[in-house]
Structures are given as C-alpha cells and as structure tokens.
Amino acid sequence: MPLEQTHANHSAMQAACASAAHDPGHGLTEQQLFSTLAVTSKWLQQADVQSLHPEIFKPRRPEPPCEMYNPPHPSYEVSCPNITAYICATNGLTYQNECFYCLDKWEFDLDIKVKKDGKCS
Incomplete structure (x- = not known):
C-alpha cells in the first residue's frame, strides 16, 4: 500500500472516529473508538513497513529438489x-x-x- 494512501486512510479513520465520538447514536464509547483507531493505526503502520522495506519480508526458502x-x-x-x-x-x-x-x-x-x-x- 503506497504511503500516501495509508496516510489518507489513517486521516479518514481519525475523522470518522472523531465524529462518531460526538454522536452517541453509534453505540460505541470514546474508549472503544480510540481502541479501534489504535488497532487500525498499528495495522496501517505494519502495511507501511512491508511496502517500504520489501527486502525484510523475503519469501520462505524454496523446497529442495x-x-x-x-x-x-x-x-x-x-x-x-x-x-x-x-x-x-x-x-x-x-x-x-x-x-x-x-x-x-x-x-x-x-x-x-x-x-x-x-x-x-
């Protein structure tokens, strides 16, 4: 995932969580929303690492002949x-x-x- 797209997704998620925190109709507490944001943010950071450093995530060793x-x-x-x-x-x-x-x-x-x-x- 390109870095720009990851940051855009992250910003969109922050905006959605911020607006949902002020809307009690979503049924989630502010803590639940921040927890969701933290998990999503962590996943996006891992996606960045994989796209920015493909040499670290090498495929497994092939089976011998x-x-x-x-x-x-x-x-x-x-x-x-x-x-x-x-x-x-x-x-x-x-x-x-x-x-x-x-x-x-x-x-x-x-x-x-x-x-x-x-x-x-």
Whole structure:
C-alpha cells in the first residue's frame, strides 16, 4: 500500500472516529473508538513497513529438489553426502542437509516442509 494512501486512510479513520465520538447514536464509547483507531493505526503502520522495506519480508526458502535424492527404486540404497548444511523442517527436526531431509520425507511419506536454513531452536 503506497504511503500516501495509508496516510489518507489513517486521516479518514481519525475523522470518522472523531465524529462518531460526538454522536452517541453509534453505540460505541470514546474508549472503544480510540481502541479501534489504535488497532487500525498499528495495522496501517505494519502495511507501511512491508511496502517500504520489501527486502525484510523475503519469501520462505524454496523446497529442495527432492527428486534428485530419491532412489529410483525402493530397494536401492541411497547415501547422502557428509556435508553439513542444516535444515530445520516443520516437524521440528534438524536435518544435516537437504539430502537427509528429502530421504526422510520420501521414506516415511512425511508431509513436511523446510521451515528455515539452520538448526531448529
């Protein structure tokens, strides 16, 4: 959302809340209106940050190409390279590298995704 539009929305919301505070027909107390304004303002500020700093909000790491690690036949044994490039998966386990992650996913038919690079906390 462009910054100018965000400020316009914020100003419009302030005006609406101010006029509603003087109109008892809306059924909201002044405190409720200010609370609504605070929540809306916070949301708009977050929208500004996302539009002004897209480099901070990067997409998640893509899934590794597991097809290249999966064995061509279930009886075929695969050995992963002894490379340490930790991957944290959504099941909470840390895998030594994407090969081990992919083999676990294939062997146990797991419905997991890569959560992040590095060890799980």
